[in-house]
Every structure is written in C-alpha cells, then in structure tokens.
Amino acid sequence: MERPTVLLALQGYATPYVDALQVAGFDVLTDPSVVPDLLANRRGVDLAVLDCDIHDASTVYAELHGTTPVPTILVFSDEPPAWAIGSNTQATRDEYALKPLPADALVYRLQALQIRYNRGARVDAGGWDDASGSEAATIGEGHVVSVFAPKGGVGKTTIAVNLSVALREQTRAQVLLLDADVGVGNVTSILDVPYRMGLADLADSTPEEWTDAAFQQAVCVHGASGVNVLTWGNDPAESERIKVDLLLAAVRWARAHYSYVVIDNHPSYDDRTMAMLAISGEIFLVVTPEVGPLRNAAQFLEVAREVGLGDVVKVIVNRSNHGVSMDDIAETLGKPVSAMIVSNGPKAVAAANEGMPMITKFPGDRMSADLHNVARLLTREPTAVQTEKSRPWWATLAARLSSV
Ligand SMILES: Nc1ncnc2c1ncn2[C@@H]1O[C@H](COP(=O)(O)OP(=O)(O)OP(=O)(O)O)[C@@H](O)[C@H]1O
Ligand SMILES: [Mg+2]
Structure with missing residues (x-):
C-alpha cells in the first residue's frame, strides 16, 4: 500500500517531525528543491508543511500552488507573511500553525488535512487515491x-x-x-x-x-x-x-x-x-x-x-x-x-x-x-x-x- 508523501520544508529542525510522521505512516521529503521535478512528473507530493521563515519560502509556496495546489500547513512565528495570506484566499486548502508546533500536533493536523482533501487517502478498498483536482474535493463532504x-x-x-x-x-x-x-x-x-x-x-x-x-x-x-x-x-x-x-x-x-x-x-x-x-x-x-x-x-x-x-x-x-x-x-x-x-x-x-x-x-x-x-x-x-x-x-x- 502506498503511503502519502509529505514535503517538510522546515530547515534545520525537521528530525523529530520526520520521525513522528514516518511512524504515523507518511513518506517524508525534506528537500524543497525536488518539488518542481516531482510535480512536473505528476509524482506525488500529497501534503506539505512550509516554514514561512525559511529562505525562499515564497518560491516554494508558489511551486506548491501550481495547477493542482498541494494542501499546505504554513508555519510561522508571529503572523503569516502577506504572500501566504493573499494566496490562501484563492487556494483555501492551506492551513496555518503557530511555532513551536509539537510533532504530535503536526501529525494530527496532517492526518486531518489528508482526510479533508483525500490526498493520498484510501477512499475504498481499491488502494490510495491519487486525488487530483475537483473530483477529490467532492469525496467526503460530510x-x-x-x-x-x-x-x-x-x-x-x-x-x-x-x-x-x-x-x-x-x-x-x-x-x-x-x-x-x-x-x-x-x-x-x-x-x-x-x-x-x-x-x-x-x-x-x-x-x-x-x-x-x-x-x-x-x-x-x-x-x-x-x-x-x-x-x-x-x-x-x-x-x-x-x-x-x-x-x-x-x-x-x-x-x-x-x-x-x-x-x-x-x-x-x-x-x-x-x-x-x-x-x-x-x-x-x-x-x-x-x-x-x-x-x-x-x-x-x-x-x-x-x-x-x-x-x-x-x-x-x-x-x-x-x-x-x-x-x-x-x-x-x-x-x-x-x-x-x-x-x-x-x-x-x-x-x-x-x-x-x-x-x-x-x-x-x-x-x-x-x-x-x-x-x-x-x-x-x-x-x-x-x-x-x-x-x-x-x-x-x-x-x-x-x-x-
Ligand atoms: N441537562 C441535563 N439535565 C439533567 N440530567 C442530565 C443533563 N445532562 C446530562 N444529564 C444526565 O447526567 C448523566 C451524565 O450524562 P452523560 O452520560 O451524557 O455524560 P458524559 O459526559 O457522556 O459522561 P461520561 O464522561 O461518563 O461519558 C446522565 O445520567 C444524564 O442523563
Ligand atoms: Mg459519555
């Protein structure tokens, strides 16, 4: 069974998150530079976590929000930057989290996001859904x-x-x-x-x-x-x-x-x-x-x-x-x-x-x-x-x- 893939763009302090996510059944990527290639080849990045304070955060954000936006948890210290708020009004699949975010909390938030948008989630016995676009959004609206x-x-x-x-x-x-x-x-x-x-x-x-x-x-x-x-x-x-x-x-x-x-x-x-x-x-x-x-x-x-x-x-x-x-x-x-x-x-x-x-x-x-x-x-x-x-x-x- 395929595991949903999460991009963790956190820089420097990702280890406890990687460990907790792997235990919870996610595959984890930690290098944001692979995102364009992955998305171009329609390989899965199901969910993302982006530290808004890292170098090039806005570029990574833009890459994640192409034709089929990747639901992303935006992590920040004080207030989310303007580029994240502005884009979020269009791509309503993003969520916000204040630092420091405990590893357990991140796991729950990602599981919740995964269910909300069926990203990489099994929708029936037939395996993991590759859930792209509008069809996914119509599954599970209760x-x-x-x-x-x-x-x-x-x-x-x-x-x-x-x-x-x-x-x-x-x-x-x-x-x-x-x-x-x-x-x-x-x-x-x-x-x-x-x-x-x-x-x-x-x-x-x-x-x-x-x-x-x-x-x-x-x-x-x-x-x-x-x-x-x-x-x-x-x-x-x-x-x-x-x-x-x-x-x-x-x-x-x-x-x-x-x-x-x-x-x-x-x-x-x-x-x-x-x-x-x-x-x-x-x-x-x-x-x-x-x-x-x-x-x-x-x-x-x-x-x-x-x-x-x-x-x-x-x-x-x-x-x-x-x-x-x-x-x-x-x-x-x-x-x-x-x-x-x-x-x-x-x-x-x-x-x-x-x-x-x-x-x-x-x-x-x-x-x-x-x-x-x-x-x-x-x-x-x-x-x-x-x-x-x-x-x-x-x-x-x-x-x-x-x-x-
Ligand atoms: N507004 C109310 N007026 C009178 N009795 C009430 C009221 N609300 C609940 N009760 C009664 O209080 C008792 C406890 O209620 P309930 O079982 O719903 O609580 P609970 O929070 O689910 O408890 P537990 O944590 O044990 O699961 C029950 O006997 C219920 O009938
Ligand atoms: Mg009860």
Missing part, C-alpha cells in the same frame, strides 16, 4: 462535529445522541453518530438500537479490509429517528485493539456517506481523541457551570489553541441554570457561550433509561428546545457568534491578545 469535554459526566453522550436526532429531524439528512469513547462510553445503552457489532470487530482486519461494506455492516439504525450509529464496541477488554488508524478510516468513510457525522469522544487527551478532534470541523466543548469542569475546559482551550484548533471550538454549557454565570464562563474561557442547555432533573435520566432520546420522549420540555438549538448551530446560517469564527484565526488571536 460535516464532522465532535462533542468533547476533558471532564467526565458533564453530558457529552446526552448531547451527542440528542444532537444527532435533532439534526435528522431538522434536515432529514443522513446522520451518523460515532461512539468514539473507546472502552468506556456506550451510546447504545442510552439509545435503543439493535447492536450487532462495532469497530472492535474490524480491529484485526488489515486496512485493505476496511471497506465501505465492512463499515456499513457495523452500523445499526435507530428506527424511530433514522439516525445511524457506529460504536467502538461494547467490551472494554477490546478497547486497546482499536487504533487511531481504524477510527480515522471510520470517519473518512462516514464523511463520504453522511451529511453529518457526530462523534461522542472520550474525556481525555489520548491519541485517539486528539485525532478525532483534529479531523472535526466543529468541536462542541461541553462544560457545566462549576469551577472544576470550567478549569479543565480552559486548559483544553489552551491546548486547542496551541495546535491550531481554537477556532473550531464552540462552548456548550450544560445544566446552565445552576452555578457560574454565562458571562463569567465566557470570560474564563475567552470565548462566547454558543448554546445553553438547562438541567431538567430526572427527565433526562428517565429518557435514557428507556433508551429514548430526550427530545423524542419529552419534546415540549425546555431541555429539548435547548438541545434543538445546539443542532441549529450547525443547520442555521451563521449567526453573529459564528461569523467571528470565519475571521482568520490569527486575527482573532491578535484581537484577544490586544484586549488583555
């Missing part, structure tokens, strides 16, 4: 949203389940709920679906066997809503067998077949979770208005900003009618609150015990209306809050720093 909290028990699964059902009700689109809380979470215990198998059953197969049919077979359907569910499995003893590659392949497959992919994540910073967050277009960070969860959420936002994911995070406050005020939460996190969900005492538990989504069991309840509003963050035209996200992230960062 919207991937992660529900995450670094703290357990704040309502992630409740929100992920109800968000999935609400998305389906609001759009009638195809929705997949992926239970990636490996070893712990079990969506199928609060959503009554006929569970047959999970990703753990594919863990011993080779990546070539992770076909559309294999994933499809592991999906179960929630009859009442039509939401499809794919879980990691249900035996904690099997959890170590589920590797990052399998989860990424599952998301790659899901993105190609569903309009929305909702991921219920594990509350930690393990490799699997970081990979899921890195490939998500939106991260719904769930907090409850208490000091502990808020502190953890603030720490997560720091990490997210470091690895360039800060702008895709939206803050969802669960049990919002008790405790710290929304203004104080927004100030602590340096982000506006995007949605609030009231606590409704025993009803959420009663619905879960019956295997029913809250919004189906108690549609007239305030909590159900709030959960629908969470889905509207994805289904509605961008609101004032979302418009802020569309600003270049370094501009948001600059605004935040200047207001300190």
Whole structure:
C-alpha cells in the first residue's frame, strides 16, 4: 500500500517531525528543491508543511500552488507573511500553525488535512487515491462535529445522541453518530438500537479490509429517528485493539456517506481523541457551570489553541441554570457561550433509561428546545457568534491578545 508523501520544508529542525510522521505512516521529503521535478512528473507530493521563515519560502509556496495546489500547513512565528495570506484566499486548502508546533500536533493536523482533501487517502478498498483536482474535493463532504469535554459526566453522550436526532429531524439528512469513547462510553445503552457489532470487530482486519461494506455492516439504525450509529464496541477488554488508524478510516468513510457525522469522544487527551478532534470541523466543548469542569475546559482551550484548533471550538454549557454565570464562563474561557442547555432533573435520566432520546420522549420540555438549538448551530446560517469564527484565526488571536 502506498503511503502519502509529505514535503517538510522546515530547515534545520525537521528530525523529530520526520520521525513522528514516518511512524504515523507518511513518506517524508525534506528537500524543497525536488518539488518542481516531482510535480512536473505528476509524482506525488500529497501534503506539505512550509516554514514561512525559511529562505525562499515564497518560491516554494508558489511551486506548491501550481495547477493542482498541494494542501499546505504554513508555519510561522508571529503572523503569516502577506504572500501566504493573499494566496490562501484563492487556494483555501492551506492551513496555518503557530511555532513551536509539537510533532504530535503536526501529525494530527496532517492526518486531518489528508482526510479533508483525500490526498493520498484510501477512499475504498481499491488502494490510495491519487486525488487530483475537483473530483477529490467532492469525496467526503460530510460535516464532522465532535462533542468533547476533558471532564467526565458533564453530558457529552446526552448531547451527542440528542444532537444527532435533532439534526435528522431538522434536515432529514443522513446522520451518523460515532461512539468514539473507546472502552468506556456506550451510546447504545442510552439509545435503543439493535447492536450487532462495532469497530472492535474490524480491529484485526488489515486496512485493505476496511471497506465501505465492512463499515456499513457495523452500523445499526435507530428506527424511530433514522439516525445511524457506529460504536467502538461494547467490551472494554477490546478497547486497546482499536487504533487511531481504524477510527480515522471510520470517519473518512462516514464523511463520504453522511451529511453529518457526530462523534461522542472520550474525556481525555489520548491519541485517539486528539485525532478525532483534529479531523472535526466543529468541536462542541461541553462544560457545566462549576469551577472544576470550567478549569479543565480552559486548559483544553489552551491546548486547542496551541495546535491550531481554537477556532473550531464552540462552548456548550450544560445544566446552565445552576452555578457560574454565562458571562463569567465566557470570560474564563475567552470565548462566547454558543448554546445553553438547562438541567431538567430526572427527565433526562428517565429518557435514557428507556433508551429514548430526550427530545423524542419529552419534546415540549425546555431541555429539548435547548438541545434543538445546539443542532441549529450547525443547520442555521451563521449567526453573529459564528461569523467571528470565519475571521482568520490569527486575527482573532491578535484581537484577544490586544484586549488583555
Ligand atoms: N441537562 C441535563 N439535565 C439533567 N440530567 C442530565 C443533563 N445532562 C446530562 N444529564 C444526565 O447526567 C448523566 C451524565 O450524562 P452523560 O452520560 O451524557 O455524560 P458524559 O459526559 O457522556 O459522561 P461520561 O464522561 O461518563 O461519558 C446522565 O445520567 C444524564 O442523563
Ligand atoms: Mg459519555
């Protein structure tokens, strides 16, 4: 199986990145002077990482952005240079990262870029796609949203389940709920679906066997809503067998077949979770208005900003009618609150015990209306809050720093 090729134009400090990328399954080139020849011969440079401060960076950038631009992560110390911003408005496949960028973070960002643009990515059992041009861009357009909290028990699964059902009700689109809380979470215990198998059953197969049919077979359907569910499995003893590659392949497959992919994540910073967050277009960070969860959420936002994911995070406050005020939460996190969900005492538990989504069991309840509003963050035209996200992230960062 061919490995995707990454050009690392970093000069001088590439070794830890080369090592981490090779372990993660990439072939790495470190000499930018080979780029014109490679591209002229239609040999693959699937992705690139360009340090904007190196000598001739703008020339390398231009070479990478010929007829078929190579998706590139532009790394810089302070602000991206004008030539990178100007070009990026046309070639929207580029991303930005602030130095220093940890090697692990670079791996996740490249895996995410690879999935987004199918560069060198397997799209089915037929091998690696050489993915050039517009055809590649049409593969896998599904919207991937992660529900995450670094703290357990704040309502992630409740929100992920109800968000999935609400998305389906609001759009009638195809929705997949992926239970990636490996070893712990079990969506199928609060959503009554006929569970047959999970990703753990594919863990011993080779990546070539992770076909559309294999994933499809592991999906179960929630009859009442039509939401499809794919879980990691249900035996904690099997959890170590589920590797990052399998989860990424599952998301790659899901993105190609569903309009929305909702991921219920594990509350930690393990490799699997970081990979899921890195490939998500939106991260719904769930907090409850208490000091502990808020502190953890603030720490997560720091990490997210470091690895360039800060702008895709939206803050969802669960049990919002008790405790710290929304203004104080927004100030602590340096982000506006995007949605609030009231606590409704025993009803959420009663619905879960019956295997029913809250919004189906108690549609007239305030909590159900709030959960629908969470889905509207994805289904509605961008609101004032979302418009802020569309600003270049370094501009948001600059605004935040200047207001300190
Ligand atoms: N807004 C709410 N009002 C009342 N009960 C709620 C609310 N949100 C969640 N719950 C209840 O709180 C409990 C924990 O919720 P949930 O399982 O969704 O959290 P979680 O973050 O997924 O936890 P874990 O980290 O263990 O996976 C459940 O019993 C759920 O029914
Ligand atoms: Mg959970």
